[in-house]
Amino acid sequence: MSTLRSTMVESLAQRGITDPRVLDAFRKVPRELFVPEFLREQAYSDRPLPIGAGQTISQPYIVALSVQALGLQATDRVLEVGTGSGYGAAILSQLAAPVYTIERQQLLLEIAQRNLLRAGMDRVRLFLGDGSLGLPEGAPFDAIVVAACAPNIPTSLLSQLRPGGRLIIPVGTEEHQHLSRVTRKDHVEFVEEQLCDVLFVPLVGKQAWSE
Helix, strand or coil: CHHHHHHHHHHHHHCCCCCHHHHHHHHHCCHHHHCCHHHHHHCCCCCCEEEECCEEECCHHHHHHHHHHHCCCCCCCEEEECCCCCHHHHHHHCCCCCEEEEECCHHHHHHHHHHHHHCCCCCEEEEECCHHHCCHHHCCEEEEEECCEECCCCHHHHHCEEEEEEEEEEEECCCCEEEEEEEECCCCCEEEEEEEEECCCECECCCCECC
C-alpha cells in the first residue's frame, strides 16, 4: 500500500498540489484504514468511495485541493464539518492543531473514531451534531472545511471564523456545485472565490438541506 500511496502523492503533485506540508500529510496518512475492508484495494484510486450510511470518502485530489486552499499553519484552530470515516480529519491533524470534527450520524462518528485510533491519530476532537451550525464551543476558528454541499453558505459557519479565517465549502444543487473559499477580512467583510466544480453529498442540517 505504501507504493500506491507514493504514486497517489506524485499524481497530486502533478495536478497542482504544490504545498510540501500538504503532500507530506498525504504520505503519512494510510487511506486504506479509512475505507471499508472490501474496498481497500481501491483506497488510492483518485475517486470517492462509499463508506456506509449513504456517505462517501472524498476523492483524494479534492481533499488535497481543499486543504491546500486553507493555507494552514501549525497552530491554526480548525473545524471539519462532515467527519465521514475520519480521513479528512486525519490529514488536517498533520497540518494544524487543534482539529475539531463534527458528524451528524452516530454510526459514522464511531467508525471515524476507531479508524483514527487504529491509524495512531488521537489528537482529533470528535463531536456529534448538526454541522451546518458549526461548533460554537470551539469557535472562533482559523479555518473551517465542509465535506458536504450546502445550498447556501451557512451564516453560523461564517460567524465562527476569526478575522483572517478561511472557509472551504461546496455550494450549489445536487446537480451543479462549486467549491468556494470564503475569507473573513474583518468583522463585517467576507470575500468569496470559486475554486472548481465539484460533486458532494448534501449537507443536512438547520442551515442547509432538510432530511
